[in-house]
Amino acid sequence: MGSKERIIRQKEDVKCKILTAAWQIVKNEGWQSLSMRKIADAIEYTAPIIYGYFENKEALLVEFTGKGFQNLACHLRAAKAKHRLPAKQLEAMWFAYWNFAFEEQEYYQLMFGVEVNCCEMGMNYPEDDLPGTIFSEVIQQLIDSSNNPKTDVCKKYYTFWSVIHGLICINIVRKGQSDELNQEILKDAITGIIRTITG
Amino acid sequence: MGSKERIIRQKEDVKCKILTAAWQIVKNEGWQSLSMRKIADAIEYTAPIIYGYFENKEALLVEFTGKGFQNLACHLRAAKAKHRLPAKQLEAMWFAYWNFAFEEQEYYQLMFGVEVNCCEMGMNYPEDDLPGTIFSEVIQQLIDSSNNPKTDVCKKYYTFWSVIHGLICINIVRKGQSDELNQEILKDAITGIIRTITG
DNA sequence: TACCTTTGCTTAACGGTGTTAAATACTTTA
DNA sequence: TAAAGTATTTAACACCGTTAAGCAAAGGTA
Numbered sequence: 535m536g537s538k539e540r541i542i543r544q545k546e547d548v549k550c551k552i553l554t555a556a557w558q559i560v561k562n563e564g565w566q567s568l569s570m571r572k573i574a575d576a577i578e579y580t581a582p583i584i585y586g587y588f589e590n591k592e593a594l595l596v597e598f599t600g601k602g603f604q605n606l607a608c609h610l611r612a613a614k615a616k617h618r619l620p621a622k623q624l625e626a627m628w629f630a631y632w633n634f635a636f637e638e639q640e641y642y643q644l645m646f647g648v649e650v651n652c653c654e655m656g657m658n659y660p661e662d663d664l665p666g667t668i669f670s671e672v673i674q675q676l677i678d679s680s681n682n683p684k685t686d687v688c689k690k691y692y693t694f695w696s697v698i699h700g701l702i703c704i705n706i707v708r709k710g711q712s713d714e715l716n717q718e719i720l721k722d723a724i725t726g727i728i729r730t731i732t733g
Numbered sequence: 734m735g736s737k738e739r740i741i742r743q744k745e746d747v748k749c750k751i752l753t754a755a756w757q758i759v760k761n762e763g764w765q766s767l768s769m770r771k772i773a774d775a776i777e778y779t780a781p782i783i784y785g786y787f788e789n790k791e792a793l794l795v796e797f798t799g800k801g802f803q804n805l806a807c808h809l810r811a812a813k814a815k816h817r818l819p820a821k822q823l824e825a826m827w828f829a830y831w832n833f834a835f836e837e838q839e840y841y842q843l844m845f846g847v848e849v850n851c852c853e854m855g856m857n858y859p860e861d862d863l864p865g866t867i868f869s870e871v872i873q874q875l876i877d878s879s880n881n882p883k884t885d886v887c888k889k890y891y892t893f894w895s896v897i898h899g900l901i902c903i904n905i906v907r908k909g910q911s912d913e914l915n916q917e918i919l920k921d922a923i924t925g926i927i928r929t930i931t932g
Numbered sequence: 933t934a935c936c937t938t939t940g941c942t943t944a945a946c947g948g949t950g951t952t953a954a955a956t957a958c959t960t961t962a
Numbered sequence: 963t964a965a966a967g968t969a970t971t972t973a974a975c976a977c978c979g980t981t982a983a984g985c986a987a988a989g990g991t992a
């Protein structure tokens with residue numbers, strides 16, 4: 535009986551439709567506004583049928599997370615394949631990582647817990663950039679008393695901030711990093727960047 | 734009539750109670766499980782009265798964001814005050830920033846959109862660390878053909894990842910950074926770290 | 933063909949969310 | 963005391979994820 539196969543093919547088809555409908559919603563309205571009922575509407579079913587394909591909403595998100603990581607791995611391998619020297623490969627790979635984060639921003643947000651709707655973050659109030667001004671003040675002093683007095687404060691500040699904020703995020707989201715390693719990286723990064731200023 | 738003042742004092746008191754109740758809930762159960770009704774329960778009122786003090790839930794979160802930034806600024810200034818040399822000040826300030834992020838993790842998450850509940854991120858599946866293995870492979874090759882063959886791959890990988898992930902997060906959450914600046918920082922960081930490997 | 937079982941799907945419901953409008957209770961003022 | 967104003971609650975709306983019950987069509991079996 536070939537109908538069995540047709541049926542499991544149809545089931546597979548519905549699962550696929552769920553995923554593409556969900557993805558469409560996310561692309562248009564963001565993760566925050568993805569709901570089971572919306573997905574069901576889009577595929578012209580009612581919400582409960584989704585639970586025949588995914589245990590719950592979380593499972594659906596996990597599916598996308600997996601897809602995201604495969605997608606990213608794909609990009610990384612492609613970037614690597616374009617060069618022969620490890621140094622060049624590494625450079626290309628990190629640029630590929632960077633591009634992936636923005637071209638597939640929805641994936642990246644889900645994969646690494648980057649919340650975008652938390653407070654319409656884009657600086658609600660002037661005080662929200664207080665750290666920036668406080669740090670920049672000190673960085674400027676350091677630049678003034680250095681050998682290259684026309685160094686860009688902003689650039690140095692963002693370099694500091696990026697590495698430390700990044701390390702923090704990694705530790706908060708994927709908890710259980712080695713503390714010694716963290717401290718080493720932190721110290722290395724800070725002294726390293728300071729050295730690029732003092733020259 | 735002094736009763737007017739007593740009344741505005743009581744109003745202020747309720748607002749304060751709302752904030753402390755909300756904070757308690759967040760500390761105990763995380764941002765995800767903070768709800769207007771829970772806050773109301775804690776202060777022995779019903780949900781709608783909160784709207785007399787905050788326009789909506791978002792406004793309440795914005796209030797906490799502000800508090801967080803002031804708190805952080807406080808820590809930074811204290812750290813700065815402990816040293817005289819700008820280089821030492823800067824170092825102390827970034828360590829203070831780091832400590833703030835973990836000691837006041839709830840603040841930090843809200844302030845910078847670090848989602849922790851998105852998928853119980855702590856590596857659901859082996860494939861979730863695919864980028865790590867792909868990168869580490871190339872980094873190892875680079876180390877092998879370098880002058881310091883006992884460099885820690887893991888450390889270098891996390892250093893790369895931190896700075897790039899951090900820069901990405903900053904750009905996603907606080908959109909509208911200068912693209913040239915991003916590219917400069919990105920390129921500088923990558924070539925800089927590669928240089929620390931090749932020696 | 934008639935019956936029974938299985939399957940696919942929907943409806944209804946539970947408990948939760950943020951938020952608003954109407955109703956009630958209380959206090960102040962005239 | 964009556965009217966006005968304010969504080970607070972109740973009820974409701976429109977969502978959310980999720981589960982259980984009901985229904986209708988299809989399949990197998992006698």
